[in-house]
Amino acid sequence: MRMSAGGICTKAEAMNGFASRDLLADGGAMLTMLQLADSALPIGRHAHALGLERMLRDGRVPDAERLREVVVSALIQGCARGDGAAAALAHDAQRSGTEARLISVDERLDCLKLTAPAQTASRRCGRRLAALVPRLCDNSLLNTYAAAVLAERTPGHLAVITAATAAACGISRRSTVLMEVRGVATMILSAAVRLDVLPAAASQAMLAGLAPDILKASELALSSSLEDMDCSAVAAIEIAAMRHAQDHGRLFAT
Amino acid sequence: MAVRIGIGGPVGCGKTRLVERLLPIFQGEGVSVAVITNDLVTLEDSERVRRSGLIDPERVLGVESGACPHTAIREDPSVNIEAVEYLEARFAPDLIMIESGGDNLAATFSSELVDWWAFVIDVAAGDDIPRKRGLGVLRADLLIVNKIDLACHVDADLDRIRADVARARPDRPSLFTNLRDNDGVRGVFDEIARGTLFGRAA
Numbered sequence: 001m002r003m004s005a006g007g008i009c010t011k012a013e014a015m016n017g018f019a020s021r022d023l024l025a026d027g028g029a030m031l032t033m034l035q036l037a038d039s040a041l042p043i044g045r046h047a048h049a050l051g052l053e054r055m056l057r058d059g060r061v062p063d064a065e066r067l068r069e070v071v072v073s074a075l076i077q078g079c080a081r082g083d084g085a086a087a088a089l090a091h092d093a094q095r096s097g098t099e100a101r102l103i104s105v106d107e108r109l110d111c112l113k114l115t116a117p118a119q120t121a122s123r124r125c126g127r128r129l130a131a132l133v134p135r136l137c138d139n140s141l142l143n144t145y146a147a148a149v150l151a152e153r154t155p156g157h158l159a160v161i162t163a164a165t166a167a168a169c170g171i172s173r174r175s176t177v178l179m180e181v182r183g184v185a186t187m188i189l190s191a192a193v194r195l196d197v198l199p200a201a202a203s204q205a206m207l208a209g210l211a212p213d214i215l216k217a218s219e220l221a222l223s224s225s226l227e228d229m230d231c232s233a234v235a236a237i238e239i240a241a242m243r244h245a246q247d248h249g250r251l252f253a254t
Numbered sequence: 255m256a257v258r259i260g261i262g263g264p265v266g267c268g269k270t271r272l273v274e275r276l277l278p279i280f281q282g283e284g285v286s287v288a289v290i291t292n293d294l295v296t297l298e299d300s301e302r303v304r305r306s307g308l309i310d311p312e313r314v315l316g317v318e319s320g321a322c323p324h325t326a327i328r329e330d331p332s333v334n335i336e337a338v339e340y341l342e343a344r345f346a347p348d349l350i351m352i353e354s355g356g357d358n359l360a361a362t363f364s365s366e367l368v369d370w371w372a373f374v375i376d377v378a379a380g381d382d383i384p385r386k387r388g389l390g391v392l393r394a395d396l397l398i399v400n401k402i403d404l405a406c407h408v409d410a411d412l413d414r415i416r417a418d419v420a421r422a423r424p425d426r427p428s429l430f431t432n433l434r435d436n437d438g439v440r441g442v443f444d445e446i447a448r449g450t451l452f453g454r455a456a
Contacts, residue, residue: 047318047333194320
């Protein structure tokens with residue numbers, strides 16, 4: 001046990017010591033998770049707003065509270081049984097060592113992304129991550145799967161390749177799903193800042209306040225089977241994204 | 255795999271005009287070309303090139319970056335790489351021109367996206383731009399100072415610009431052009447041929 005300067009280890013110091021050891025024990029996985037969740041990961045996330053740009057133009061996001069409602073809907077009614085569940089199941093598949101299981105999750109998710117914008121955002125980012133995977137992680141199954149994505153033998157949705165990478169790098173199933181679900185919130189909030197819906201500091205405060213919703217969506221995702229997976233029930237977002245695709249002037253791809 | 259060249263620079267400097275001027279030259283040299291435009295908010299640039307009659311419209315892709323243009327050509331060029339791969343798979347062009355959306359003086363292209371790139375500025379935007387030594391001016395494989403015909407109308411000191419450019423880029427090429435009147439575009443093509451080594455020197 002680490003000792004304080006006076007030779008007595010306080011409770012707080014002990015807790016800090018345990019926390020430090022835990023972080024060190026999972027250090028490699030932690031670093032990978034931070035990298036996968038980092039906005040600097042070059043997979044094109046910045047090009048997507050999940051319909052927010054169109055909703056803003058339609059006057060459907062007049063204030064921060066409405067924006068928060070959009071994010072919560074996207075998490076609970078959209079992501080939880082979709083990308084979130086796919087992440088959980090892809091993590092299982094990667095750990096089981098079976099490429100066919102990874103592909104079945106990918107194909108199931110593909111069937112549930114009903115609109116072209118939803119397909120585009122997920123597949124494009126997933127493909128870029130697949131191209132990056134060999135530089136991030138040395139795992140034969142993961143590299144085989146990434147090659148299948150690049151060869152278009154499987155759709156290559158972002159949630160699936162992210163979770164497979166996370167599992168291969170030792171990130172836990174729960175952390176993987178949490179990262180995936182949080183990623184949906186940060187993607188919308190990041191777009192909201194660029195669309196001037198709210199300032200950057202306010203978006204971070206909102207993200208912190210969304211923790212219960214992120215956790216709730218993650219629990220739903222973690223408890224979902226392949227059959228439980230479902231398409232997005234957030235019609236307003238899906239319709240906005242489809243209308244956005246028809247716009248002449250637009251900042252975001254979706 | 256196609257040779258990839260980037261064309262960057264501030265809004266209104268003449269990037270799209272440069273693309274339009276280069277297309278006939280490439281065609282004359284037997285170079286198969288495709289074009290990617292990074293439009294900031296609209297599809298104006300891509301539609302302008304498509305309508306130009308200078309290239310098969312299907313070989314022109316407009317990319318929405320969802321961010322400041324420099325993000326999509328430098329920090330995270332994924333959306334442009336995706337567009338490049340699409341055009342390569344569909345048309346197998348010899349060369350792809352990637353026009354960045356109008357951006358600030360610090361914009362640069364990632365070497366993961368392009369093999370060579372030019373930065374365009376225009377004298378009407380201020381004759382002090384080279385002195386500001388933005389990364390675009392300093393780092394580009396070729397600096398193009400465009401609209402030299404306007405210098406006398408906006409009180410821009412062309413001699414001073416030339417001297418500042420020479421100081422800012424002592425070992426890199428720079429060209430002064432009036433792209434509206436096709437003045438200097440052949441020199442740009444020669445620099446591309448030399449810089450990308452694609453074996454079609456003028």
